Amino acid sequence: MLSLHEKKVLMALKENEEESVENTAERAGLDEVAVMRAALWLSSKSLIKIEEKTEKIVKITDEGRKLSKKLPEREILRKIEKGIFLDQMHLENGIALGWLKKRNWAGIRRIENRNFLEITGEGKNFLNKKTEDEKILEKLQKGKMSLPEIPKNVLDILKSRKAIVIKEKIKRNIILTDLGIQEIKKGIVLKEEVSQLTPEIIIKQSWKNAEFKKFNIETDVKDIHPGKKHFVNQALEYVRSIWIEMGFREMKGPIVDTQFWVFDALFQPQDHPARDMQDTFFLKYPEEGHLPRRELVKSVKNMHENGIMEGWGYKWNEDIAKKLILRTHTTSLSARTLAELSKDDIPAKFFSIGKVFRNETLDWNHLAEFYQADGIVVDENASFRQLLGYLKRYLVKMGFEKFRFRPAYFPYTEPSVEAEVFHPMKKQWVELFGAGIFRPEVVVPLLGEDIPVLAWGPGPERIIREYWNIVDLRDLYKNDLKQLRELKLFFKR
C-alpha cells in the first residue's frame, strides 16, 4: 500500500526518472519535508533510490551587499572623468585608488611635481556599464548561486573583497528504480488520504473515497500525567482494607491529646523514661486539656498507685495528666475507645490509622511525624494465640513470607511480642511492629473489668519504604512532583 504522498512522488517522477527533491516537490505539489518523508518510505520499499551529492553554493555576505550598492572605485570614477590632482582629492583610504589601478580605469601622470589622475579608455568604457563582478553580486542579492555558475576571475575578485562565502550543501536526487518504473506502469490512482478523522469526514462519509494515512505507531509520544493519590495514601488505603476485610471498625480521635490518654490510661508511670521531654512534643499553647469523667480518672490514679496486686508506688499527679502533647502513638485512641465501650458491644474489633509524633531531628531514618495503624480485639475469649493469628494475617497480606514473633516489652501489654520479618538483602531479622495483650491494669479502669484486649500498632512507613525502594524516609513527604507523577501505583495481590 502506498500513501497519498508516496503516490504523488512517484507520479512526479513519471517523466524524469531522476529528479532533485526541490523539483519533485514542485511537481508533486508538496513541501520538501513531505517529499523526503515519502521518499524514505518509498526507498524502504525499493521503489526509488535517494542519491546524495554535495554541492558548493555561493552566498553573498554583508560586505558584498554593501559593495553591490556602492562600489568605491565607481564613486571616484565619475569625479576623475576630467582629470584631477591627487592632492585635491580627499580619500579615506587607498582601496578605491587601488582598484582603479587594478581595473586599469585610471592612470597617473606627473605634472609640475604633482600627481595627476586621469581616466583611461577602459575607465570611460565602464562609466555607464557594469562589470561582471557587479552583475554577479546583483544576482547573488536575489539568491544563492552554485559555484560553477560564476567565472573563475570574478570569483577571485569577490573572494578577495570578502563579498561572498562558499558553502557546501547536500543535494538529494530521487531516482526511480526498475521496481518503481513497474509500479508506475501498473497505474497509480490518487485517492484522498485521511490523516485526522474529523466529524466532517464522518458525517459526509467522505472516508469512503479516501484512504487512511498509515501512522508510525512505534513513534514515542510525549508524557502526560494522570491525577493521582499520594503514594503513602495509596498504601494506607490498602492497610485499611486489610482490617476492614477482617471485620474491624475504624476509631478516630485527636492528634493533640492529654498525657492522660497517651500515657496514664496505658499504665505508664509518670516518671517513665518514655514520657521524657526529649521524645515527646509538649504544647506551649494551649498547655492543658480536659480530663475525662471523674471516676475514670480516680480509677487510673488508683491503678498507678496501688495496681491490682501491686502498683508503681508513687503519688499520681493529675496536673501532669492534663498536659497536652502530640500523641506519640495511636494507642491513645484504643484507650479512648475502650473507655466508651459498653458490655453489649463485646466482642468488638477496632482499627485506626493516624499520625503520630516523635520530637526528633529529621534524618534519613527518622521522621518527627509518621503513621501508625493500631488494632484492638476486645473479646472474653481472646488469647495470645489469636493475637498471633491476626498479626500473621496482616503480615501475609503485606506480602511477607518469612516472619517470626519474639518476646518484647511495652509498658501497657503483657505478654508483649515483636513481629520481625527476614530481610533477604540484609540477611537478618528486622523489627516490624509491636503487639501484645493489654495489661489488666490498663483494661480494668477503662472497661470496668478484666476482659482480654489484643493490641498492635504497626507503622506502615517501613512497608511503604520497601515497596518503592525509598532509602531516605524524608523522601516520603518531600512533594517532588517528578516522584509523585512517576512512582508506580501501590498494588499487592
Next chain:
Amino acid sequence: MPTITIDKDDLLELIGKEIDNKILMEKIPMMGTELESFGDEITVEIFPDRPDMLSVEGFALALQGFLNINTGLYHFKSNDSKYKAFIDEKVKKVRPDAVCAGVKDVELNDAAIKSLMQVQEKLHLTHGRNRRRVAVGVHDLDKIDFPVRYTTMPKDYKFIPLECEEEMTLDGILQKHKKGVEYKHLLEKYEEYPLWIDSKEQVLSMPPIINSEYTKVTETTKSLFIDITGYGLKYLEQALNILIMSLAIRKGKIYSVNVKDGNREYRYPGMTPKKMEIDVDYTNKVLGLDLSSNEISEFLKRMRYGIEGKNVLIPAYRADIMHKVDIVEDVAIAYGFNNFKPEIPNISTIGENDPFEEFLRIIRNLIIGFKLTEIKNYVLTNKEDLFKKMNLKEERIAEMQNALTVEYNVLRNSLIQGLMRAYSINTHYEYPQNIFEIGEVFRIENGKIKEEVNLSVGICHEKANFTECKEILNSFFKNLGIEYGIEEKERKCFIKGRAGSIMIDGKQIGYIGEIHPQILSNWNIGMPVAIFEINLNEVYEKI
C-alpha cells in the same frame, strides 16, 4: 532501652557449659532480650522491666534456665552479722530511704569488676531514673568501722572524693567535681547534703553524687559494702537484691546489715522469694493453650522461678512481677513464641470505615478526576511559612514547647502554605502543576484546639487564573450536590478584586483567589498560582 556487653567466655563459664554460637544467636532473642551484636563480646538489649538482667550474672542465670541447663530457683544463703546502720531523721527531708548489705570473699576478676561497674551504671540510668530514684555505692567493707550512719551535713563539711587527692567541701564537689556538676540538680535545693559516715567519722559516700576515696574498691578488695539510697524502699530493695544476686553468683558470701530507721528495724538483704498461687486456667486462657499444672511448673522453673506445691516462688531480684499476668508471659517465653500456632477465631464482627474517612476517600477520588496530583505535607510547620511569607497577620495557633527544630514548632492552621512550599521546590519541572492536599489543620477556638480536615487545590501554569480555579470549585460542589456562593473579600495573599470567601448557607467555609505576585516572589515562584481552600468538616455536615 539499655544494652549490656558480655564477654562470651565469661558468660559460658557462668552458665557452666559450652554452647554452640548458632544456638546462642537463636535463643537469646527468644528469651526476651534483644541480640544487638554477636562475637567474642555479645551485646544485648535488656527490656526495662528486667533490671536483673542488666548484670552479666543475672543474664547468665536466666539463660542457664532458658537453655534447660540448670532450672528452678537460685538459692541465696545470708549470714548474720553485727553490722549496724542508722538512718538519721535529718535525711528524711533530703533523700529519705536507704538500704545496705555486705558481701565477703568475692572473686573480683576482670570480668566480675567489669560486670559490677556495668550493672551499677545501667541501674543508675534506668531503674534508678538517672540516680534520682536509686543511687548505688560500692565500698571496701574492710575499711569501714561499724556502725555506719546515713545523715546530712552542712555544705562546708569536707572529705576526699573518689579519685581525688585533696579534701573538698560538699558544696565544692557540687560546683567543681565532674560528677557533682552532672548531678547537682538532685541536691542543690537542700540546706544540707546526704552522707554515709562510719563510726570513726570517715565518709563513705555522698549520695547520689560520689563515693569517698577512703573506701575505694581495688583489685585486691575481697569484701564489699553496698549502700543504696533514694526514694521508695521497693525500688531500693530491688536494686540491692540485683547486686547481691550478681555478687553471690561470683561466689560472694552475703552478710546482712541491721538498719535502724527511727523506731523501725530492718534486716537487709531480704532474699526470701515472694509466693503467688499458680493459676492454671488463667494461664491457659490468656495464652490459648491447654497446659497441665506440671507443664506450667516446668516452664516456670526454666524462667528461674521456684515451685512449692501450688505456688510459684518469685526470686527476690525480679522487679517486674506486678500481677499474675507477668508470670503468664514467662510461661509463654519458656513455651517458646515459635511454638504457638496462630489462629483467627470465628467471631462475627462487622468491618466499618469511619464515615468521615469514607467521605474523604470520595473527595479524593473526585479531585483526582480533575487531573490533580496529591501532595502531603507535615502538620508541623513554622510561623514564617504560615504568616510572614503569605503576608498574613499572625493568628493564635498551637505551639510546641520543646521542638528540636524551629522549622517544625507550630501546627498548621491551613494548607495553602504547604501548596506554596511544594510549588517553590518544583519550579524546574514541567507545567501545568495542578496539585491538592487533604489534611488536618489545627485552629484555636476559645483557647481550645479544634482539629479539622481541609482541602486545598492549587493550579499553576502560564495561564492559571481565578476563573480556572473557580471552575474546579464549581464542579466540586455540583458533584456533591451542594449550593455554594462566593462573596468578594479581600485577603492579603491574593490579588485585590480576585479573591473571595466561599460560603455555604451564609457561613464562610473557605476562600479562593489568585495569589499576589509579591507572595509568589516571597516563595520564589515564577508562575501564576490560583488556589482555593475549604473546610471539609463543614462540607461533610451539608451532605
